[in-house]
Amino acid sequence: MHVETKLVQAGVGRDEKTGAINFPVYYSTAYRHPGVGESTGYDYTRTGNPTREVVEQTIAVAEAGDAGFACSSGMAAIQTVMGLFSQGDHLLVSVDLYGGTYRLFEQLLTRYGLSFTYIDMRETDRLAEAIRPQTKALFIETPTNPLMQIADLAKLADIARQHDLLTIVDNTFLTPCCQRPLELGADIVLHSGTKYLGGHNDVLAGLIVTKGAELTEKVKFLHNTIGAVLGPHESWLLVRGMKTLGLRMERHQANALQIARVLREHPAVTDVFYPGLTDHPGHEIHNRQASGYSGMLSFRVASAEQVQPFLQSLGLISFAESLGGVESLCTYPATQTHADIPKDIREEIGVCDRLLRLSVGIEHPDDLIADLTQALDRSLAVAGGVVR
Structure with missing residues (x-):
């Protein structure tokens, strides 16, 4: 099916008990266990919520990823992904970048020992020169915010693979309707769901999509441990917005x-x-x-x-x-x-x-x-x- 169809069908057929076309909002923070060592699949809403799960599965399918993770904001999504890195790690970042991302990197994460070099991702021939032994990832916007600079994602992802780096792409501007970075070789896609995915200036949300079993498990751990997850009502609003994307x-x-x-x-x-x-x-x-x-x-x-x-x-x-x-x-x-x-x-x-x-x-x-x-x-x- 086309991505537009997948988005429209978000949540349809999942509520088998009632057959509800519009998937309900589950506000419960706790879930009753059938017995010791038994679970309905839900234990605590930070770890998993049925409404949030619809958002996460929908964005994963739309971006051709293995798993999706819904966060409380776009910045929370970036912060969660940054939990993959340790003191001393270095990232190469698009020089033309959303100011909030720059603020997070330079005013907060540098205090924890991460370092960032801002480069023109259009100049792929110079990328290898900027890679250090401590470099762990590329963080890319294309088109960039706000100058709409275009980077060759497939070429950048190929260079990253050659140097054992992660490729992280902020796809907020284009959405999976226009661009799917994971299909071009990226490892992680980020979205400010507040923007096009929500589409109505009424919900604050962030999304992460991962490719690969090991990376997915790492982000799943970070998502639950850090806990900057999307609430059930916001998840419902985001699903509604994505249907008309x-x-x-x-x-x-x-x-x-x-x-x-x-x-x-x-x-x-x-x-x-x-x-x-x-x-x-x-x-x-x-x-x-x-x-x-x-x-x-x-x-x-x-x-x-x-x-x-x-x-x-x-x-x-x-x-x-x-x-x-x-x-x-x-x-x-x-x-x-x-x-x-x-x-x-x-x-x-x-x-x-x-x-x-x-x-x-x-x-x-x-x-x-x-x-x-x-x-x-x-x-x-x-x-x-x-x-x-």
Whole structure:
């Protein structure tokens, strides 16, 4: 079956007693044992919950993995995976990276003896030079957040295997509807389920998918031991969101492509970053490893003075953090998602004070384009007519 069908059928047929199509929410934290040494398969909700299990099995099937693990947030999922590493271990990480991940790595995990080197994953020929004896894994975003840089996952995974490294991929932007890193050689896939998988800006969640029996057992132990698991109600909301993921991704992508083409023609905009544009760097690699482009794009305005009037002039589109919901959101990475990355590092990699990130929703594209156009026009007027 296609992944869209698998997602729609999440939980269907699992409640054999009642035949409920919509799998119920199990709030119980404890489960009665039939006898000494006997179990129904559930003992304590941190270790296993029937509703959470539906989410975990669904994402595992969708990502072509061996097991899924639902966490209380995307950051909790990353923290759980980081439990695989020990003091002195080193990881190679995408240089253009979500700011929250950078904060976790640099402000917390370095205190426990892990170290991280940030490299351009597009330059696969230089990857081997960065590998140390202590290097244990690659941590990859593709497309990256927020500059949409594209890395060759199959090639990176091959290099990782040659050096006995794990390949960890954050697949939040594309979801399994558009890209399945495990099929390209990755070992672990991560998601902020808060984003496209949930899809309605109403649930905080993170997901881990593993490939391989030994690795799966290690992550299972960490998931239960650390205990940052997803609650039953949030699990139910996430299942509900995932059922419509296929349809939503089609509309997100169609809208984003139209908007990207309009933005690149507007005099207030100097750069547009969207993998669906044929001249986007890495477009051919992306097409080889993915089947879609998602609804995420970024763009630069001509001057930093345009940012404030542009954001204040938006009417339909909300100036807010997060992404992947049905509603369109615009984010200013310099002060929001990437604020914890030092300014000199941000600017060196291209996350400057002129960059805006747009999560394109599923509204009618004409309405979104009209809102963006009037806000950009207003930003030019207030900034004194600065043009590229």
